[in-house]
Amino acid sequence: MITREQVLKIARLSKFDLTEQEIEMYQKQLSEILGFVDQLNEVDTSEVEPTFQVTGLSGVCRLDEVTESQASFTDLLNVTDLPKVAHQILVKKVL
Amino acid sequence: MILENFTIASLKEAYKNNKFTVTEVVQAYLDRINERNKLTNTYVLIADEFALKQANALDEAWQQDASLVDKLPLFGVPMGVKDNFTTQGLETTACSNILKGYVPPFNAPCVDKLYAAGAVCLGKINTDEMTCGASTETSCFGVTKNPYDHERVSGGSSGGSASMISENLGVFSTGTDTGGSIRLPASFCNAFGVKCTYGRVSRSGVLSMASSLDTVAPLTKTALDGAIVLNVMAGKCDKDATTIETTEDFTSELGMELKGLKIGVPKEYFEHGTDSEVSSLVRKALDFYKSQGAELIDLSLPMTKYGVAVYYIVSPSEVATNMQRYDGIKFGQIASDAENLDDFYKKVKSRGFGPEMKRRIMVGNYVLSAESYEAYYIKAQKVRTLIINEFADAFQKCDVLMAPVAATAAFKIGEKAGDPVAMYTTDALAIPSAIAGLPGVSVPAGFTEAGLPVGLQILVAQRKEALMFGVAKAFEDATEYYKRVPA
Numbered sequence: 001m002i003t004r005e006q007v008l009k010i011a012r013l014s015k016f017d018l019t020e021q022e023i024e025m026y027q028k029q030l031s032e033i034l035g036f037v038d039q040l041n042e043v044d045t046s047e048v049e050p051t052f053q054v055t056g057l058s059g060v061c062r063l064d065e066v067t068e069s070q071a072s073f074t075d076l077l078n079v080t081d082l083p084k085v086a087h088q089i090l091v092k093k094v095l
Numbered sequence: 096m097i098l099e100n101f102t103i104a105s106l107k108e109a110y111k112n113n114k115f116t117v118t119e120v121v122q123a124y125l126d127r128i129n130e131r132n133k134l135t136n137t138y139v140l141i142a143d144e145f146a147l148k149q150a151n152a153l154d155e156a157w158q159q160d161a162s163l164v165d166k167l168p169l170f171g172v173p174m175g176v177k178d179n180f181t182t183q184g185l186e187t188t189a190c191s192n193i194l195k196g197y198v199p200p201f202n203a204p205c206v207d208k209l210y211a212a213g214a215v216c217l218g219k220i221n222t223d224e225m226t227c228g229a230s231t232e233t234s235c236f237g238v239t240k241n242p243y244d245h246e247r248v249s250g251g252s253s254g255g256s257a258s259m260i261s262e263n264l265g266v267f268s269t270g271t272d273t274g275g276s277i278r279l280p281a282s283f284c285n286a287f288g289v290k291c292t293y294g295r296v297s298r299s300g301v302l303s304m305a306s307s308l309d310t311v312a313p314l315t316k317t318a319l320d321g322a323i324v325l326n327v328m329a330g331k332c333d334k335d336a337t338t339i340e341t342t343e344d345f346t347s348e349l350g351m352e353l354k355g356l357k358i359g360v361p362k363e364y365f366e367h368g369t370d371s372e373v374s375s376l377v378r379k380a381l382d383f384y385k386s387q388g389a390e391l392i393d394l395s396l397p398m399t400k401y402g403v404a405v406y407y408i409v410s411p412s413e414v415a416t417n418m419q420r421y422d423g424i425k426f427g428q429i430a431s432d433a434e435n436l437d438d439f440y441k442k443v444k445s446r447g448f449g450p451e452m453k454r455r456i457m458v459g460n461y462v463l464s465a466e467s468y469e470a471y472y473i474k475a476q477k478v479r480t481l482i483i484n485e486f487a488d489a490f491q492k493c494d495v496l497m498a499p500v501a502a503t504a505a506f507k508i509g510e511k512a513g514d515p516v517a518m519y520t521t522d523a524l525a526i527p528s529a530i531a532g533l534p535g536v537s538v539p540a541g542f543t544e545a546g547l548p549v550g551l552q553i554l555v556a557q558r559k560e561a562l563m564f565g566v567a568k569a570f571e572d573a574t575e576y577y578k579r580v581p582a
Contacts, residue, residue, distance in 0.1 A: 002461075007457075010457045010460050010464075011457065013460050013464075014453070014456050014457055015437075015440045015444045016444060016445050016448075016453055016456075016457070017441050017442070017445045018445075022453075025450075026453070026457060029454060029515050030457060030458060032515065033407060033458055033515060034458070034461070034462075034471075036407070036516050037404040037408050037471065038404075039404050040404050040405065040408075040475060040478050043398075043401060043478050043481065045474060045477035045478060045481070048477040048478075048480050048481060049477070049480055050473050050476030050479070050480060051476055051477075051479045051480045052307065052476060053307065053337070054293050054307065054483065054530075054531060054532030055293055055294050055337070055532055057294070057336075057337060057339070060336040060337070062333045062336075069201065070200070071183075071199075071200035072200075075200035075201075076425075078200070079197065079198070079199070079200060079425065079426045080425055080426060080429070081429050082423075082424065082429055089424060089425070091424060091436055091439070092433050092434070092435050092436045092438070093435050094437075
């Protein structure tokens with residue numbers, strides 16, 4: 001069972017402002033989901049290695065070359081609606 | 096022109112016989128979309144001007160070089176592009192409010208490949224938000240209705256891509272399958288849905304959901320079309336380090352002999368609430384293969400029941416990680432009323448993401464936290480190994496596995512809303528193979544008494560797509576269910 005405090009903590013880490021109603025809903029649903037996945041504890045995995053990559057590739061490299069991109073630096077910069085100053089995106093103050 | 100129920104193969108034949116120009120064909124599809132899209136909510140952006148420009152360029156090139164129809168595998172073939180594919184000049188939102196208004200300045204490499212092969216983009220297609228869902232109900236543009244019953248869902252997340260096929264609003268569509276997102280809607284909408292080996296098609300420029308699971312592939316009417324499009328899309332890409340070498344031709348096994356084919360039938364896929372009508376349609380398909388000389392081998396895959404639990408740890412973990420980038424700075428919606436940077440992030444994310452995304456991001460951040468990481472994330476990746484091993488053992492005994500795609504036909508809109516676990520288990524029969532990175536297809540296998548489509552799932556070992564297309568085509572040729580269009 002996930003506590004209200006845990007929901008608030010995860011929401012803070014995820015940068016979500018939740019309403020009172022959402023906190024209640026997610027507390028219930030997150031508890032149900034984590035309760036559901038708990039069934040994995042039935043499986044003995046003491047001798048099993050975890051898998052992170054399914055096709056067996058490892059250490060894939062490419063040449064470190066400058067290549068042409070479809071989008072120019074300016075194109076990429078123009079995507080944001082935030083103001084730009086000297087080819088940089090101006091964001092809100094940190095504190 | 097009168098729009099026939101074209102496949103890639105039949106449309107190209109028509110071009111070769113100079114029956115139509117590309118512009119005529121594209122205009123006819125656009126007319127149909129503009130007239131019928133409101134019935135199902137398949138397209139979220141109709142790219143009239145863009146498509147006609149592409150068509151015109153192809154017609155002009157064709158006039159210069161009559162052999163272009165033969166040279167380009169998808170010459171003049173109209174397609175719908177799922178909205179999580181980055182398309183230069185066409186708004187790309189993955190049906191999330193957080194990306195409303197985002198017009199990318201580049202194409203995903205696989206989209207470039209499709210354009211270079213002559214395909215024409217008719218527009219962007221509905222999906223669950225960031226492809227997280229099994230019904231398209233989480234899309235910020237609303238649900239895509241099932242063409243065979245407008246009170247039901249088309250499946251998800253590639254629900255629009257599947258309804259596009261049966262609604263005949265394009266000749267093929269692009270999709271992504273992370274835990275069933277191509278095969279499930281294909282089954283619900285009578286489409287041919289391809290899931291390829293993990294890494295077969297570049298994920299670059301395709302908005303990431305769960306990076307160790309995401310695969311990119313087409314939905315078509317037929318197995319031949321599926322193989323043709325996958326031939327175009329597949330291959331190593333220096334922008335996606337997980338892509339695998341592709342040298343084979345996916346059409347090579349079409350027309351293959353079925354005699355001696357070993358078909359594994361995993362009993363777990365017919366238990367646990369699999370609907371009797373679904374089971375009986377799939378059994379009928381198995382009978383067909385047997386009548387052609389294939390050998391049916393009863394198997395047990397006991398790890399099947401843990402697939403959904405593994406998936407709902409691994410996939411939210413990767414979703415939470417991938418969704419970090421949507422912070423309103425470089426693209427997407429901004430929050431003009433924010434007081435400081437932290438407030439900006441909170442406002443952007445809280446307003447931009449829908450409930451399912453918030454749920455998955457929070458589950459992911461919880462299971463990845465220091466105190467839960469071993470118990471959940473590592474545990475799930477260990478069970479993943481066991482699922483992979485179980486499939487590997489099965490493919491020692493058989494060439495292909497056959498089973499239903501889903502336990503039921505399309506469910507009612509709203510039926511599973513508010514119950515995330517019920518929605519998650521919708522993909523119980525499609526998830527295990529995705530966890531193992533296996534290819535598979537959903538091929539139309541008939542209809543329930545209520546007239547709802549049901550798909551036969553054919554799974555093969557990694558890199559065996561050619562076999563999968565060949566096996567699927569034999570059944571398709573004998574049944575031609577794809578020709579049965581909605582009333």
